[in-house]
Amino acid sequence: DLGNFQRFTSVLARYPTDTALIVRLGFSLSNLTEQNMEARLQLFRAGAAEVVWLVLDGLLSREGSGERERIDAMTKMIRLVANMSITYEIRCEIAASSSTSLLRTIMERYAGSWPEWEELILNTVAAITNLSSDTRSDLGLWNDAVALSDLLLPLLVCDHVEAVVESAR
Numbered sequence: 510d511l512g513n514f515q516r517f518t519s520v521l522a523r524y525p526t527d528t529a530l531i532v533r534l535g536f537s538l539s540n541l542t543e544q545n546m547e548a549r550l551q552l553f554r555a556g557a558a559e560v561v562w563l564v565l566d567g568l569l570s571r572e573g574s575g576e577r578e579r580i581d582a583m584t585k586m587i588r589l590v591a592n593m594s595i596t597y598e599i600r601c602e603i604a605a606s607s608s609t610s611l612l613r614t615i616m617e618r619y620a621g622s623w624p625e626w627e628e629l630i631l632n633t634v635a636a637i638t639n640l641s642s643d644t645r646s647d648l649g650l651w652n653d654a655v656a657l658s659d660l661l662l663p664l665l666v667c668d669h670v671e672a673v674v675e676s677a678r
């Protein structure tokens with residue numbers, strides 16, 4: 510119910526640097542929202558989109574030790590964005606956010622490290638393609654359309670089927 514999603518969102522907001530907690534909550538919430546529209550709506554209404562962007566921004570700005578754990582936490586948060594973006598009403602709101610520029614930042618920083626950060630890149634591409642199906646030109650995501658296209662292009666010609674399919678969507 511909404512109360513539980515509010516508690517989960519509150520915990521993420523309270524501990525935005527605890528990568529182990531972020532991974533576990535992100536994994537659980539992603540599983541709950543993967544094929545359940547009501548769960549996606551409840552989580553979104555609980556303020557999850559704003560919190561996920563804040564957590565992602567914090568994780569991106571922290572570099573150094575614990576890189577693998579940090580990347581894993583980012584992957585789980587991006588998967589959550591991708592899952593929430595399946596629902597049209599949520600997609601419209603998330604795509605309009607200027608925080609979508611974090612997706613471009615992640616691609617710029619990590620796409621060149623394929624296949625080392627494969628899961629991060631695939632989830633980021635899934636989030637981008639889910640969000641890009643809302644083509645209103647005033648949306649935050651579309652401010653980065655050319656840059657995002659340039660970043661997705663190499664994935665179209667790689668020999669990883671899922672990367673090709675996801676980036677072609």
